[in-house]
Amino acid sequence: MKAQKLNKAWTDIYYNLHYNYKEVLTHQNIRFLQTINKNEDVTIHFLSKVMALSHNTTSEHIQRLQKKGYVTKKKNIKDERQVIVSLTTKGQDALKQHTELDEVKINQIFESLTINEQDKIIDAFNTLGEISKKLFPDN
Structure with missing residues (x-):
């Protein structure tokens, strides 16, 4: 789910x-x-x-x-x-x-978020990326 x-x-x-x-x-x-x-x-x-x-x-x-x-x-x-x-x-x-993703569009979104919200999004994507590289290194 x-x-x-x-x-x-x-x-x-x-x-x-x-x-x-x-x-x-x-x-x-x-x-x-x-x-x-x-x-x-x-x-x-x-x-x-x-x-x-x-x-x-x-x-x-x-x-x-x-x-x-x-x-x-x-x-x-x-x-x-x-x-x-x-x-x-x-x-x-x-x-x-x-x-x-289009950096102009992303920047527009980030301008509407707090620093804390921005950091949470970046941290979540970084975590997902790091774990995916470890679990699926041959992709």
């Missing part, structure tokens, strides 16, 4: 506070960008494991994202057989637009 309440609150928050999308990307595209952003030295092999896709399918997705200017591919300096996938500035901007 608490999970349902949290999900309801979160979806309401996200619905009201998300950025207006400038870039049209699929959910799977966003998951690729998130995975690249949250990890270091990301390879096609790593992405295929995390996304539960074949190496070829993953490679095709990354090629499309590269053509659109969201990612770059470079040879790994430590092991030239590996290709490291990174976000471009355009990819970082698109990811922010699709996954974060």
Whole structure:
């Protein structure tokens, strides 16, 4: 029941506070960008494991994202057989637009709250984030 309440609150928050999308990307595209952003030295092999896709399918997705200017591919300096996938500035901007809350809207909300209320919200989100990283480190 608490999970349902949290999900309801979160979806309401996200619905009201998300950025207006400038870039049209699929959910799977966003998951690729998130995975690249949250990890270091990301390879096609790593992405295929995390996304539960074949190496070829993953490679095709990354090629499309590269053509659109969201990612770059470079040879790994430590092991030239590996290709490291990174976000471009355009990819970082698109990811922010699709996954974060609009800072202008958040600031408007915080202006209407007391310092104590602001701190409670930030503490609650930090606690949820820290525990989720501990319990689900491979996401």
